[in-house]
Amino acid sequence: MMEPEIVIKADNVVKSFGDRTILDGISLEIYKGETFVIMGGSGCGKSTFLRHVIGSLKPDSGKIFLLGKDLSKIDENEMDKVRMKIGMCFQSSALFDSMTVGDNVSIGLREHTKLDKSVIDIVVKMKLEMVGLRGFENLMPSALSGGMRKRVGLARAISMDPEIVFYDEPTAGLDPIVAGVIDKLIVDLSKKLNITSVVVTHDMKSVFSIADRVAMFYEGKVLEIGTPEEMKRSKNPMIQQFTSGSPDGPIRFFQQKDDYLERLVA
Amino acid sequence: MFRFFGRPLGLPQNDVRTSITKVGEMNLFAGIGKIIIGTYRQVVDVFALLFDTIAWLVMGPSKHKSVKREGIFHQAVFVGVGSLAIVFFVSLFTGVVIAMQSAYQLGKFGANIYVAPMVAVSLARELAPVLTALVVAGRVGAAIAAELGTMKVSEQIEALETIALNPVRYLVVPRFLALLIMLPCLTIFADMMGIFGGFLVGVFNLKLDPHRYITFTFQYMMWKDVWTGIVKSVVFAIIISMVGCYMGLGTKGGAEGVGKATTLSVVTSFILIILFDCILTGVFFFANQ
Numbered sequence A: 001m002m003e004p005e006i007v008i009k010a011d012n013v014v015k016s017f018g019d020r021t022i023l024d025g026i027s028l029e030i031y032k033g034e035t036f037v038i039m040g041g042s043g044c045g046k047s048t049f050l051r052h053v054i055g056s057l058k059p060d061s062g063k064i065f066l067l068g069k070d071l072s073k074i075d076e077n078e079m080d081k082v083r084m085k086i087g088m089c090f091q092s093s094a095l096f097d098s099m100t101v102g103d104n105v106s107i108g109l110r111e112h113t114k115l116d117k118s119v120i121d122i123v124v125k126m127k128l129e130m131v132g133l134r135g136f137e138n139l140m141p142s143a144l145s146g147g148m149r150k151r152v153g154l155a156r157a158i159s160m161d162p163e164i165v166f167y168d169e170p171t172a173g174l175d176p177i178v179a180g181v182i183d184k185l186i187v188d189l190s191k192k193l194n195i196t197s198v199v200v201t202h203d204m205k206s207v208f209s210i211a212d213r214v215a216m217f218y219e220g221k222v223l224e225i226g227t228p229e230e231m232k233r234s235k236n237p238m239i240q241q242f243t244s245g246s247p248d249g250p251i252r253f254f255q256q257k258d259d260y261l262e263r264l265v266a
Numbered sequence B: 001m002f003r004f005f006g007r008p009l010g011l012p013q014n015d016v017r018t019s020i021t022k023v024g025e026m027n028l029f030a031g032i033g034k035i036i037i038g039t040y041r042q043v044v045d046v047f048a049l050l051f052d053t054i055a056w057l058v059m060g061p062s063k064h065k066s067v068k069r070e071g072i073f074h075q076a077v078f079v080g081v082g083s084l085a086i087v088f089f090v091s092l093f094t095g096v097v098i099a100m101q102s103a104y105q106l107g108k109f110g111a112n113i114y115v116a117p118m119v120a121v122s123l124a125r126e127l128a129p130v131l132t133a134l135v136v137a138g139r140v141g142a143a144i145a146a147e148l149g150t151m152k153v154s155e156q157i158e159a160l161e162t163i164a165l166n167p168v169r170y171l172v173v174p175r176f177l178a179l180l181i182m183l184p185c186l187t188i189f190a191d192m193m194g195i196f197g198g199f200l201v202g203v204f205n206l207k208l209d210p211h212r213y214i215t216f217t218f219q220y221m222m223w224k225d226v227w228t229g230i231v232k233s234v235v236f237a238i239i240i241s242m243v244g245c246y247m248g249l250g251t252k253g254g255a256e257g258v259g260k261a262t263t264l265s266v267v268t269s270f271i272l273i274i275l276f277d278c279i280l281t282g283v284f285f286f287a288n289q
């Protein structure tokens, strides 16, 4: 079998905000066409990692390669060329609230292509149809619910038919049926169009239904990478605890009792 | 060139607010030093933003990345048409006030007719550009900072960059151009309305002959008075747009951050407008000697 093509490569990425180290040496490789899921506790740096991969944050040290380009070496023009080939679905949706839903979805096509307005309108309808929001083109984002906003963000992310799509918790806050539809959409895009998907999610059900491979982040490091089956069978107690969602285990949510007392009286 | 292009967020990284809040923790001199360094960095950043904006304006079209006309038009309507009413009232009443105040002095010498040039010259040289700029800084500068600040904290700026749209080109340049075009227009409008206000006082209160009032106005008001005022308003337009955009794009920390950015942008613009008014008046004054 041929070596799979690497489209994203992170090499020992370190990032601190002030004196807090958020990413502490992340290394991983993502192959073309696969659906790669990133799991990990809230606040462990998953969104921050995505921001580094799409080039909106620069690492303190380490390298990131996106579609074969070293992000620390290319200038803004080349970066823009790379950005045209990726789509990002933000955790907070990040819709442009001065534009209608339709304009939000079509902005990339309007600004970067010479397509006719009628063609763009059809593309917008198609993309909105895919996320189940056909007919909402003329509403303003402020008139949508959180889940609907998230889906518009998704339609915007795939509007330019990118090679890689990043999804930051695409199904959080959606009802189970819509979440299932979105999961299926992610799988369809990657299987039918050979799009690479990088998905951050907490939803164990969707992890097992969409992921080709899973990476588990913990305290700024990659704990383990493997297929969902491997993760399930993993001996690592932290991964077991995460997959089963149990409050007891090596990952502590609450401080130890004596710790807490110490902090209180300090 | 393109200093901002190199930076992924295209945004100011430092913040004078943080340096001020930390002053209490250290000795006075370190504190003052920190504020000076912070301010210096901010000035450098604002100039970088200005050069970047001009670079996009000049170089953009040749790279097929010119600024969309609709965006500029939309902003120009907001800046220009939207400010007409408030500029009208401010300048009309300023004209009335100047006329009455100078009549109080000139009347003692029986020189009431000199109210006409007094009003026209002080408006054209000084009051119309400065008052219009202050009004627009309060209205438009604040709106720019609040809008861009909200976009920043809700990740919209980041989203824009991910779609390969440069925030300077897409957001800053249209606002810059709109102010650069509309503020001088508003200033000329303010000149006319102020002179009209003085005329009302002169004719109805001081019983001056309308024809003579107008003749006197244009006899003593030179072209130079008008264009120095216009030059001032161009500089003020640059100040308002750059400060508003800089504060907006540098916003940190949610709704509170947006509020701070808005306030800071208005306060900074006011101070800079008065400061540059003083400098420019000095330049025109000494150049004339």
Ligand SMILES: Nc1ncnc2c1ncn2[C@@H]1O[C@H](COP(=O)(O)OP(=O)(O)OP(=O)(O)O)[C@@H](O)[C@H]1O
Binding pocket: A017, A022, A040, A041, A042, A043, A044, A045, A046, A047, A048, A049, A091
């Ligand atoms: N701009 C920033 N300045 C300072 N700290 C930041 C910044 N961005 C993120 N952080 C910190 O980095 C840590 C990781 O944040 P991040 O958003 O990556 O978490 P996450 O893994 O996506 O969490 P969640 O699952 O809740 O979305 C958090 O503790 C956050 O406080």
Ligand SMILES: [Mg+2]
Binding pocket: A046, A047, A048, A091, A168
């Ligand atoms: Mg996150």
